[in-house]
Amino acid sequence: MLASIQNSTNQELVGFIWSIADKLRGPYRPPQYRRVMLPLIVLRRLDAVLEPTKKAVLEAKAKYEAMGLEGDAFEKAIAKVAIGGDAYGTLRERQQPLYNLSEFTFQKLLGDPDGIASNLRAYINGFSPRARDIFEKFDFDSEIQKLDESNRLYLVIKEFCKPDIDLSPAKLSNLQMGYLFEELVRKFNEQANEEAGDHFTPREVIRLMVNLVFCDEQDIFKQGIYRTVYDPTAGTGGMLSVAEEYIKKQNSGANLGLFGQEYNPESYAICCSDLLIKDEPINNLVYGDTLGVKNAKSKSNNFLPHDGHPDKQFHYMFANPPFGVEWKPEEDFIKDEYDNLGFKGRFGAGLPRINDGSLLFLQHMISKMHLSPEVGGDGSRIAIVFNGSPLFTGDAGSGESNIRRWIIENDWLDAVIALPDQMFYNTGIFTYIWLVTNKKAAHRKGKVQLIDGTRHFQKMKKSLGNKRNELSPEHIAELVRLYGDFEQNGVSEVESEGQIEKRFCSKIFDNREFGFLKITVERPLRLNFQVSEERLSKLSEQKAFQDLATTKKRKDAQVQQLEIEMGESLQNQILDALQKLDANKLYMSRSEFEKDLNRVLKQAGLNLKAPVKKAILSALGETDPEAEICRDAKGNPEPDSNLRDTEIVPLPDEIILPLPLGYDKDASVNQLVKLVKEHCEEYLKVEVLPHVPDAWIDFDKTKVGYEIPLNRHFYVYQPPRPLDEIENDIKSLEADIMAMLGEVV
Numbered sequence: 175m176l177a178s179i180q181n182s183t184n185q186e187l188v189g190f191i192w193s194i195a196d197k198l199r200g201p202y203r204p205p206q207y208r209r210v211m212l213p214l215i216v217l218r219r220l221d222a223v224l225e226p227t228k229k230a231v232l233e234a235k236a237k238y239e240a241m242g243l244e245g246d247a248f249e250k251a252i253a254k255v256a257i258g259g260d261a262y263g264t265l266r267e268r269q270q271p272l273y274n275l276s277e278f279t280f281q282k283l284l285g286d287p288d289g290i291a292s293n294l295r296a297y298i299n300g301f302s303p304r305a306r307d308i309f310e311k312f313d314f315d316s317e318i319q320k321l322d323e324s325n326r327l328y329l330v331i332k333e334f335c336k337p338d339i340d341l342s343p344a345k346l347s348n349l350q351m352g353y354l355f356e357e358l359v360r361k362f363n364e365q366a367n368e369e370a371g372d373h374f375t376p377r378e379v380i381r382l383m384v385n386l387v388f389c390d391e392q393d394i395f396k397q398g399i400y401r402t403v404y405d406p407t408a409g410t411g412g413m414l415s416v417a418e419e420y421i422k423k424q425n426s427g428a429n430l431g432l433f434g435q436e437y438n439p440e441s442y443a444i445c446c447s448d449l450l451i452k453d454e455p456i457n458n459l460v461y462g463d464t465l466g467v468k469n470a471k472s473k474s475n476n477f478l479p480h481d482g483h484p485d486k487q488f489h490y491m492f493a494n495p496p497f498g499v500e501w502k503p504e505e506d507f508i509k510d511e512y513d514n515l516g517f518k519g520r521f522g523a524g525l526p527r528i529n530d531g532s533l534l535f536l537q538h539m540i541s542k543m544h545l546s547p548e549v550g551g552d553g554s555r556i557a558i559v560f561n562g563s564p565l566f567t568g569d570a571g572s573g574e575s576n577i578r579r580w581i582i583e584n585d586w587l588d589a590v591i592a593l594p595d596q597m598f599y600n601t602g603i604f605t606y607i608w609l610v611t612n613k614k615a616a617h618r619k620g621k622v623q624l625i626d627g628t629r630h631f632q633k634m635k636k637s638l639g640n641k642r643n644e645l646s647p648e649h650i651a652e653l654v655r656l657y658g659d660f661e662q663n664g665v666s667e668v669e670s671e672g673q674i675e676k677r678f679c680s681k682i683f684d685n686r687e688f689g690f691l692k693i694t695v696e697r698p699l700r701l702n703f704q705v706s707e708e709r710l711s712k713l714s715e716q717k718a719f720q721d722l723a724t725t726k727k728r729k730d731a732q733v734q735q736l737e738i739e740m741g742e743s744l745q746n747q748i749l750d751a752l753q754k755l756d757a758n759k760l761y762m763s764r765s766e767f768e769k770d771l772n773r774v775l776k777q778a779g780l781n782l783k784a785p786v787k788k789a790i791l792s793a794l795g796e797t798d799p800e801a802e803i804c805r806d807a808k809g810n811p812e813p814d815s816n817l818r819d820t821e822i823v824p825l826p827d828e829i830i831l832p833l834p835l836g837y838d839k840d841a842s843v844n845q846l847v848k849l850v851k852e853h854c855e856e857y858l859k860v861e862v863l864p865h866v867p868d869a870w871i872d873f874d875k876t877k878v879g880y881e882i883p884l885n886r887h888f889y890v891y892q893p894p895r896p897l898d899e900i901e902n903d904i905k906s907l908e909a910d911i912m913a914m915l916g917e918v919v
Contacts, residue, residue: 187339188357191215194333195362201324208362209440210321210330213314215341215358216447217298218334219351220272220305221280222342224256228279231256235275249273253302270453276300280335290331291322304446304456310475311443311461352415352452359410359444375409375494375559376597378645380416383557383607385654386591387417387490390615391555394421400429404488404542406464406495406535408434411445413492435460435482439475458483465534466507480507487544489552493535494559497601501531508534523580523837524573526564533564533577536610540586546612553613555588560606565590570692570879576837578880582622582685583832586610589623589657592884594631599639604628606884609657622688623660626679626888627653629668656680681887685831688882691823693854694875696813698803698868701795703767705755709794713752716789719745744780751778752790763802764795803868813872821862822879826853835878847873 195207202210224231234255238248249271256273278297283290295318298309309315321327333339340346346354360377388394394401403417414432421428432454436442442461449456460482461475470479501508505528511519520541526533536558545551568574581587588609596602630653631643645653656664656679664680713719723741725734751774761767771790775782782790797814804812826849834845854871862869 187341187354188361190336190338191358192361194330194339197329197333198326201320201326208359209312210317211362212359212444212447213309213312213317214330214334215355216308216451218280218339219341219355219451220274220301222340223272224274225279225342227256227258228274231273231275232277249302270304270450270455271302272305272450273302274300274305280331283331284328284335287328290328291318294318294327294331305450307476308443308446308450311439311446313439348452352448355448355451356412356415359448375412376599376641376644377412377416378650379494379559379593379597379605379607380413380492381420382591382645382650382653383413383492383559384417384420385650386589386607386609386657387492387555387557388420389654389658393552394428395425397425397427398429399425400431401490402431402433402488404483404486404491404539405434405493406491406538407493408436408445408459409438409441409494411448411459413494414445415448417490417492431455431458433458433483433486433488435462435464435478437461437463437477463504464538465501465504465531466511467504468506468510481538483542487542487554489544489554491539491542491554491556492558493539493556495532495535497532497561497603497605498530498563499532500529501534502528504531504534524576526568526574526577527572530563530567532560533574536564536581536608537577540581540610543612554611555613556608556610558608558610560608561601561603562606564608565606565884566881568879569877570690571839571877572879575879575881578882579689579833579878580837581610582688582880584612585614585620585685585831586612587622587685588614588618589625590882590884591625591653591657592628592888594628594643594645596640596642597631597644599641602640602642618660620685622683622685622882623657624681624683624882624884624887625653625656625664626677626884627656628888629670629677630666630679677890678888683887686825686827686829689825689831689833689878689880691825691850691854692877692879693821693823693857694872695819695821695858695862695869696872697817697819697866698811699814700798700801701764701791701804702798702801703761703764703791703795704759705752705757705794707757709796710749710752713749713790713793716793718785718789719748719793722786747778747780748775748782748786748790751775751780752794762798762800764791764804765802767791767794811868811870821857823850823854823857826850833878843874843876846878847876850876 191211195211198207198210231252234252238251243251252273252275253271274297276297276299278293278300283293283297286293295315298314299306301309318327321330341351393399401421403414405411405413408414411434414434418430418432421430432449434445436445436459439461442459446456446459449459460478462478462480462482463470464481466481467479470477508521508525512521512525516522520538521534523537536556539556539558543554543556545553547553564574564578588611590609591607593605593607595604597605627649630645630649632646632649634642634644652666656666659680660682661680662682663678665676666679667674668677668679669675670677721741722744723738725737725741752771754774754777755770761770768791771787797816806812829849834849835841835843851873854873854876858869858871
């Protein structure tokens with residue numbers, strides 16, 4: 175928990191506010207409390223901030239309206255009065271414009287119990303535009319009506335006016351209020367744990383991500399440095415807040431720009447509230463869909479159906495995109511960008527399958543990296559949380575595999591940290607932090623570090639939804655240490671089955687070790703042929719043979735009938751010709767059979783088209799491992815598709831990345847094959863030919879794949895217990911069962 179939240183005063187405030195929430199029970203279920211409490215907390219804080227200048231603001235409003243001042247000029251003038259200056263003064267105790275032009279305050283609202291609902295709406299509508307927008311995103315107007323109808327509105331407002339809840343700047347600084355609000359957001363989200371995972375990442379996970387990203391970062395601690403932090407799935411702003419807290423704690427003189435985008439209106443409102451409360455810019459937080467929606471219908475509430483920060487780059491980026499959520503709503507927009515812009519857009523490397531769009535967010539973030547230090551840029555660092563799917567889902571050449579290939583071959587993947595299961599509120603699955611950067615330290619270049627943190631956790635005293643495990647500060651420090659040490663077979667002490675043991679928790683790999691070649695191994699087609707009655711009957715099942723007795727004419731019935739009759743006649747002629755061949759003879763050579771076939775067809779005066787001949791060969795031929803190999807016109811063996819197989823071959827040790835291979839489906843493999851042909855043929859010689867000596871590789875079908883089998887690298891074999899021990903346990907259980915049965919009888 176944040177140090178400021180540990181302050182007893184703040185703890186008391188949290189307790190008072192929580193007790194007010196309990197008064198909502200009845201009209202609201204506990205998971206719904208936040209719909210009322212969070213907007214009211216924001217409203218009470220803003221009321222306390224503006225109270226000292228309320229009278230001056232109302233006087234200035236009358237004055238400026240009489241002067242005919244309006245628009246931006248009016249807003250700027252009023253804002254200066256609201257923060258303690260005047261229209262021409264320079265006093266700026268508050269940096270972000272904030273004012274309220276209504277006659278009401280919280281205390282004045284209590285003076286008219288019967289009109290409190292309409293007065294509260296008037297009060298909210300009197301706020302400056304950005305503050306008013308927050309309450310619109312909260313959809314607080316509908317809650318006002320519900321509270322009023324259930325006779326809770328006056329009661330709750332009255333509670334917020336008590337001296338016990340002093341949210342004034344004199345009592346709480348902007349930073350302290352920010353901590354208080356974040357703590358309340360966390361508690362309310364935990365209360366609503368059945369849906370919290372959609373927009374709330376556990377704070378200890380965020381702290382781990384932040385500590386990993388800033389590990390060994392030096393520039394951020396320079397006095398007066400300006401750096402940007404970005405979250406494309408900002409949620410309630412937790413990642414932005416923790417990143418800011420970390421930097422400010424180390425370097426209070428740092429200038430930070432916080433940027434984000436969020437498509438959920440309530441989450442967006444909470445995030446904006448946090449920034450506004452701390453007097454930080456909220457213009458950089460965009461309400462909209464980061465990936466993009468084509469022909470978006472929802473354009474109300476300033477919803478932006480595309481990237482809200484185009485052409486911007488950021489120094490540090492964090493994200494927890496939705497796990498396993500399909501991107502069908504964004505499909506048209508994304509595919510248009512992919513088809514039309516390629517690598518000039520965000521998704522040039524490829525598109526993942528439609529049911530999981532998490533890798534799209536990582537591509538989006540990579541597109542916003544600063545140029546690397548090697549070419550004169552600042553470079554960027556990214557931390558993003560995934561489930562296991564992006565590690566290995568997708569075959570070689572698929573969208574997911576190509577995205578992994580693009581990231582790894584460009585030497586951007588720095589590390590992957592496996593987290594324990596049951597860490598998130600709405601899922602118990604294992605999750606993984608990917609660290610991506612274009613500013614690797616020299617000793618990390620060309621390498622990827624894998625860290626097994628699955629046993630670094632402690633059990634929670636009380637479960638919250640699916641969340642039963644948590645990271646302690648010691649666990650976070652240990653995982654950061656493993657990352658910073660960058661050690662092959664780095665050891666850490668972990669608990670396993672109640673015992674503390676040392677395990678390898680860090681491994682280092684070359685980039686190429688995650689790549690592989692998927693080669694197609696062919697075997698020759700071998701067929702025998704026979705004109706038996708059984709095989710002749712199969713000819714009528716062949717489409718090309720059936721099509722002889724069909725017609726494409728649609729208008730003239732007589733012509734249709736004539737064509738059908740002519741086709742049936744040709745079918746009979748073919749069957750008659752085939753029956754002149756020896757029905758008992760089994761041909762072991764296709765070329766020999768074709769000679770006899772052509773002879774009887776010529777005798778019958780039949781000149782058949784290639785598809786019909788192919789139908790005859792298909793019907794009369796059967797695979798036979800003892801038959802001769804079928805060859806094409808150039809004498810090359812034809813492959814048997816039924817015997818076709820694929821092999822996974824590691825990339826050659828000496829190969830240089832990136833590979834000379836494009837990312838589109840039709841990319842030529844010629845240059846790649848030149849580099850790997852000898853390597854693949856050696857693999858074939860050792861691994862395949864001893865079992866099937868007639869096999870060969872079809873290099874034109876070669877594909878490249880990338881996967882990150884993290885679990886495989888950290889698997890520790892556990893030998894089964896001795897059979898005698900298992901037998902004794904079974905006998906013991908049997909004895910117990912018999913004893914219990916004896917008691918029943």
